[in-house]
Amino acid sequence: MAWDEWQELKAAAAERSSQNMRLNQLPADGGGAGTGGQGDLVVRDDELGKLGDMAYGLREGLRKDADHARPNTFDASIELFNDGLAMGSALTELHDAWNSQLATLKEACAHISNHLDYSRAQHAKDEVKVLTEMRDADGELMGVSRIQDYLK
Numbered sequence: 001m002a003w004d005e006w007q008e009l010k011a012a013a014a015e016r017s018s019q020n021m022r023l024n025q026l027p028a029d030g031g032g033a034g035t036g037g038q039g040d041l042v043v044r045d046d047e048l049g050k051l052g053d054m055a056y057g058l059r060e061g062l063r064k065d066a067d068h069a070r071p072n073t074f075d076a077s078i079e080l081f082n083d084g085l086a087m088g089s090a091l092t093e094l095h096d097a098w099n100s101q102l103a104t105l106k107e108a109c110a111h112i113s114n115h116l117d118y119s120r121a122q123h124a125k126d127e128v129k130v131l132t133e134m135r136d137a138d139g140e141l142m143g144v145s146r147i148q149d150y151l152k
Helices: 003-020 045-065 070-082 086-133 147-151
Strands: none
Touching: 045 086, 070 086
16 A cells, blocks of 8 residues: 555545544434433443343353363464474464454453343432432322422
């Protein structure tokens, strides 16, 4: 690839990026934080649960399916190394790198799943606490401020 071609590709990528990026402004429809527009962050417990289940399923799939070739790869690397071929040590390095990356990926999936489970549980606790604190001695929901008492 020539330098001029590289510069043209960079400029085209920057142009595409700038067309899709909006910083420090509301969407054209006027929605935004706290306005009820599409920019509001809304998370539902069932969605967090599904995402957590997906992350757990991915981890379990990796645990089961990503390790099929490892024993054969290791055995082949030992045989090649013992036969005096440099490819044996290279295959051992590949084997070790694969194991390391696989462990990192499985750990990341587990972390995501655990964090989503924790977030769901913490949100439920927070919700109960807020509702409990907003009830009076009779179990009725109290007003958020004293102003509501005067509006009755």
